[in-house]
Amino acid sequence: MMITISNTELKNLDIEISDGIATITIRRGSKLNALNYDTIEDLRKAMKEVNTNSDILSVIITGEGTKAFAAGADIAELAKLDEVGAKRYSQNGQDVFAIIENCTKPIIAAVNGYALGGGCELALACHMRIAVEAAKFGLPEVKLGTLPGFGGTQRLTQSIGKSKTLELIMTGDMLSAKEAKDLGLVNHMVTTHEELMNKSREILTKISGSGPLAIAMVIKSVNEVYSSDERGYLKEARYFGQSAGTEDFHEGMEAFLQKRKPDFKGE
Numbered sequence: 277m278m279i280t281i282s283n284t285e286l287k288n289l290d291i292e293i294s295d296g297i298a299t300i301t302i303r304r305g306s307k308l309n310a311l312n313y314d315t316i317e318d319l320r321k322a323m324k325e326v327n328t329n330s331d332i333l334s335v336i337i338t339g340e341g342t343k344a345f346a347a348g349a350d351i352a353e354l355a356k357l358d359e360v361g362a363k364r365y366s367q368n369g370q371d372v373f374a375i376i377e378n379c380t381k382p383i384i385a386a387v388n389g390y391a392l393g394g395g396c397e398l399a400l401a402c403h404m405r406i407a408v409e410a411a412k413f414g415l416p417e418v419k420l421g422t423l424p425g426f427g428g429t430q431r432l433t434q435s436i437g438k439s440k441t442l443e444l445i446m447t448g449d450m451l452s453a454k455e456a457k458d459l460g461l462v463n464h465m466v467t468t469h470e471e472l473m474n475k476s477r478e479i480l481t482k483i484s485g486s487g488p489l490a491i492a493m494v495i496k497s498v499n500e501v502y503s504s505d506e507r508g509y510l511k512e513a514r515y516f517g518q519s520a521g522t523e524d525f526h527e528g529m530e531a532f533l534q535k536r537k538p539d540f541k542g543e
């Protein structure tokens with residue numbers, strides 16, 4: 277049976293529950309599902325529903341349309357931040373993504389297109405990633421005069437190792453779904469959007485055949501490998517804040533919004 281939660285508090289997301297699987301869809305298609313502050317708060321509320329609703333056994337997070345999962349944090353919002361605001365913005369995103377990572381019900385990111393910046397960081401916070409062939413992954417924040425701020429420096433390193441992470445973040449290059457799969461960032465690659473949802477549901481249905489308590493313990497035990505040291509996240513947020521105090525940050529953001537090349541001065 278399909279239940280639709282019509283939660284008027286959710287501005288840019290919806291949640292649909294079918295056969296114990298909650299599908300959370302980001303709905304800001306005209307901005308390539310960019311994660312503005314309201315959408316991040318929607319994700320926080322959606323995760324509260326996931327954690328408290330016993331009808332929900334597992335979760336798929338995806339984006340509306342066929343072009344983007346999420347093209348990052350909302351650059352128009354970032355452009356207005358000062359150092360203090362940017363640090364807070366980063367910590368708020370980190371906080372919500374930690375709720376996703378630590379959820380004891382399995383969560384798959386069904387990556388239906390661009391997963392860039394905060395969108396890639398959202399996919400990384402999920403327990404698994406299934407992607408369509410046309411999906412693209414990347415942390416291009418340096419091109420905006422900043423660095424990833426929602427845990428990407430930490431989780432990408434955990435996922436694909438230091439050397440490849442440094443290359444990807446410093447070049448700002450995008451990975452194809454095939455490259456991401458070869459690096460272990462993506463669990464499975466499929467061709468169509470229908471296959472994307474089917475494959476995600478197939479895996480979650482298989483998992484739900486086992487005991488939920490054991491599954492929760494698996495998630496907690498595996499997460500424990502990386503949980504002993506939070507300093508990396510704190511540093512990332514501090515640097516993200518510091519970057520907002522530079523001229524390069526504002527030049528990078530304004531250049532994107534004005535659809536021109538940035539002129540970075542190292543100031």
Ligand SMILES: C/C=C/C(=O)SCCNC(=O)CCNC(=O)[C@H](O)C(C)(C)COP(=O)(O)OP(=O)(O)OC[C@H]1O[C@@H](n2cnc3c(N)ncnc32)[C@H](O)[C@@H]1OP(=O)(O)O
Pocket residue numbers: 306307308310311347348349350351352366369390392393394395416417420423424425426533
């Ligand atoms: C802590 C986290 C920090 C971050 O995440 S910083 C952000 C990191 N992400 C990025 O740098 C990616 C930004 N987006 C792009 O580079 C491009 O988009 C794409 C390559 C993904 C696609 O390019 P194309 O096909 O030419 O589409 P389009 O015209 O650029 O985008 C369609 C509309 O979507 C808006 N948009 C796209 N990404 C964002 C974003 N991240 N924040 C705010 N708006 C965004 C655009 O501006 C535009 O809008 P309009 O039609 O009104 O001109």
